[in-house]
Amino acid sequence: MAPDSFEIVVGLEVHAQLLTQSKLFSPESTAFGAAPNTQTSPITLGHPGTLPRLNRKAVELALKMGMACHCTPEPHSYFARKNYFYPDLPKGYQISQHRSPLCGPGWIRIAGEEGPREIRISRIHLEEDAGKSLHDQDPAFTCIDFNRAGIALIEIVTEPDLRSGKEAAAYLTELRRLVRWLGVCDGNMEEGSMRCDANISLRLKGAGDLGTKVEVKNMNSIRHVHKAIEAEARRQFAILEDGGLVCQETRSFDAGKGESFPMRVKETADDYRYFPDPDLAPLYCSPSWLEEIRSAMPELPEARTERYRASCGLSAYDARGLAEDRETGDYFDSVISLGADPKAIANWILGPVKSWLNEHPGSVLPLSASRLAELSGLVLGGTISFSAASARVLPELVRNPDKTPVQVAQSLNLIQDRDQDRIGVLVDQVLGEMKDKVLEYRKGKKGLIGLFLGEVMKKSGGNADPRLTREMLEKKLGGYPVGRSPKKN
Amino acid sequence: MTEVNDALIGHLSELARLQFDEAQRQEIKKDLEGMIGFVDKLMELDTEGVEPLVYLTPNLNMFREDKVLAPLEIHEVLKNAPIHDGTFFKVPKVIKKNNS
Numbered sequence: 001m002a003p004d005s006f007e008i009v010v011g012l013e014v015h016a017q018l019l020t021q022s023k024l025f026s027p028e029s030t031a032f033g034a035a036p037n038t039q040t041s042p043i044t045l046g047h048p049g050t051l052p053r054l055n056r057k058a059v060e061l062a063l064k065m066g067m068a069c070h071c072t073p074e075p076h077s078y079f080a081r082k083n084y085f086y087p088d089l090p091k092g093y094q095i096s097q098h099r100s101p102l103c104g105p106g107w108i109r110i111a112g113e114e115g116p117r118e119i120r121i122s123r124i125h126l127e128e129d130a131g132k133s134l135h136d137q138d139p140a141f142t143c144i145d146f147n148r149a150g151i152a153l154i155e156i157v158t159e160p161d162l163r164s165g166k167e168a169a170a171y172l173t174e175l176r177r178l179v180r181w182l183g184v185c186d187g188n189m190e191e192g193s194m195r196c197d198a199n200i201s202l203r204l205k206g207a208g209d210l211g212t213k214v215e216v217k218n219m220n221s222i223r224h225v226h227k228a229i230e231a232e233a234r235r236q237f238a239i240l241e242d243g244g245l246v247c248q249e250t251r252s253f254d255a256g257k258g259e260s261f262p263m264r265v266k267e268t269a270d271d272y273r274y275f276p277d278p279d280l281a282p283l284y285c286s287p288s289w290l291e292e293i294r295s296a297m298p299e300l301p302e303a304r305t306e307r308y309r310a311s312c313g314l315s316a317y318d319a320r321g322l323a324e325d326r327e328t329g330d331y332f333d334s335v336i337s338l339g340a341d342p343k344a345i346a347n348w349i350l351g352p353v354k355s356w357l358n359e360h361p362g363s364v365l366p367l368s369a370s371r372l373a374e375l376s377g378l379v380l381g382g383t384i385s386f387s388a389a390s391a392r393v394l395p396e397l398v399r400n401p402d403k404t405p406v407q408v409a410q411s412l413n414l415i416q417d418r419d420q421d422r423i424g425v426l427v428d429q430v431l432g433e434m435k436d437k438v439l440e441y442r443k444g445k446k447g448l449i450g451l452f453l454g455e456v457m458k459k460s461g462g463n464a465d466p467r468l469t470r471e472m473l474e475k476k477l478g479g480y481p482v483g484r485s486p487k488k489n
Numbered sequence: 490m491t492e493v494n495d496a497l498i499g500h501l502s503e504l505a506r507l508q509f510d511e512a513q514r515q516e517i518k519k520d521l522e523g524m525i526g527f528v529d530k531l532m533e534l535d536t537e538g539v540e541p542l543v544y545l546t547p548n549l550n551m552f553r554e555d556k557v558l559a560p561l562e563i564h565e566v567l568k569n570a571p572i573h574d575g576t577f578f579k580v581p582k583v584i585k586k587n588n589s
Contacts, residue, residue: 020555021555021556021557022555022556022557022558027553027556027557027558028557028558028560029557029560035563035576036576036577037563037566037567037576037577037578038560038563038566039560040560040561040566041558041560041561042561045561045566053551053552053553054550054551054552054553055552055553055554055555056550056552056553056554056555057554057555058555059552078543083504085506086583087578087580087583133583134577135582135583137577138574138577138579140582141572141579141580141581141582142579142580142581142582142583143574143576143577143578143579144577144578144579144580145577146566146578271500271504273504276543276544278544280551281544281546281548281549281550281551282543282544282549283549283550284549284550
């Protein structure tokens with residue numbers, strides 16, 4: 001058997017913590033990083049006589065995500081108890097919509113290995129998070145922190161549509177962009193606010209039935225998901241190649257070793273005894289409520305990318321770069337709304353502005369929209385060069401937000417000289433000093449234009465407008481611009 | 490009618506994390522048979538075309554707004570815990586790493 005006679009089949013279950021202030025059924029804070037067990041209540045701890053009450057915002061965020069994934073919201077859904085005993089589950093059951101999801105089938109488009117692909121979402125539902133077990137704090141005991149218990153989650157489940165670790169990574173990247181774009185979840189896998197379980201199986205190419213699946217958990221970055229799927233596919237292939245059978249089990253990924261180990265072997269089938277939670281009223285999404293949420297939906301990344309490409313004339317690459325996150329896209333929009341040139345602004349944002357942000361992590365955007373529009377206008381008008389504007393004016397403007405780009409350029413002596421008489425003198429001087437090179441140029445060595453330009457720039461102290469200088473040099477040297485000179489036979 | 494046998498009682502007691510002696514098992518068997526018989530009696534009714542009634546009140550969407558209220562004080566939180574260290578609840582080790 002050859003590895004390429006098999007195909008990898010992957011379905012992902014992603015749990016995303018919703019960006020609500022309080023928990024799904026109780027009013028404690030959801031802030032990350034508080035001291036253990038300081039964000040709990042009798043409801044979270046499952047004390048008798050308590051009554052959970054549903055957080056409206058959580059439902060709205062889940063519906064937003066559903067709409068962004070082209071899912072159909074179910075008008076009627078309810079919460080059920082999923083019964084099992086585990087120390088991080090204080091009530092002995094998890095409240096979930098396992099049997100009655102808030103949102104039905106939909107899809108997310110990803111950049112697949114052979115072009116865009118639509119990955120089917122089977123459902124999106126609401127449920128509460130469990131507490132956190134810490135296994136290495138104490139040699140004799142497992143320590144439990146219930147701060148996380150009861151935090152609102154959505155579970156986003158795909159059909160088994162992914163065919164490689166790389167595709168799974170592309171799906172998660174797109175999903176993370178969406179949750180961040182909508183403000184539904186911060187998408188931080190390292191801190192566990194977005195978690196992913198992968199169901200992985202192999203089958204012979206062309207086979208209809210799915211192979212035995214293995215569930216892999218505990219992958220806390222997109223890169224780990226990618227690696228874990230590849231490692232699990234290799235492990236299963238080795239078993240099948242030996243004539244063995246893959247055992248259905250849950251495994252945990254060890255990122256250090258790059259391999260998974262069995263977490264628990266279930267002796268009996270799961271028996272969660274789901275039943276509707278009598279403490280919670282059923283959920284009804286009226287058409288008017290759904291319409292209210294739909295009409296407040298922001299322009300989504302795909303539509304934004306398409307708009308940048310089609311109506312701003314940007315390349316697909318630049319359009320995608322600007323729509324990478326909503327802040328960047330909104331910034332671009334506010335700059336061009338001031339009448340700035342879209343292509344120039346795209347270059348500014350994806351170039352110097354992005355570099356500045358990378359060098360200053362955690363900072364807000366360095367320039368207001370109007371300052372960037374002014375700065376870009378100065379470059380387009382030839383008043384200052386792009387390199388001077390990005391390397392010197394930009395950092396100075398960040399330090400002095402009250403100054404205008406022109407003031408900064410003046411104080412740094414960066415205003416370009418566009419005086420044809422002054423530049424003409426320098427052009428004549430340079431060409432006079434370099435007669436041999438001028439001859440070579442005229443024989444066809446057009447690349448020498450850079451040398452002449454450099455010399456004139458040097459003599460001008462760097463102030464001559466390079467574009468104007470180049471035009472003047474070309475005119476003087478041949479009577480026609482270099483690029484358009486007639487070809488020699 | 491579902492037969493209430495040792496296997497069923499064993500399964501239910503495992504799910505409930507409870508242990509029973511033989512005398513208790515006999516009693517449970519009798520109780521369960523009574524309960525299941527009662528439900529089986531109800532099942533005889535023709536409910537064709539009747540929507541299942543899940544909730545007894547007509548209430549829908551009993552929402553609360555997304556507001557944070559003061560949490561429980563840590564000493565209150567841990568008050569009923571059999572074992573704690575003032576910060577964490579402590580329970581027997583629940584995971585064994587098995588790399589073999």
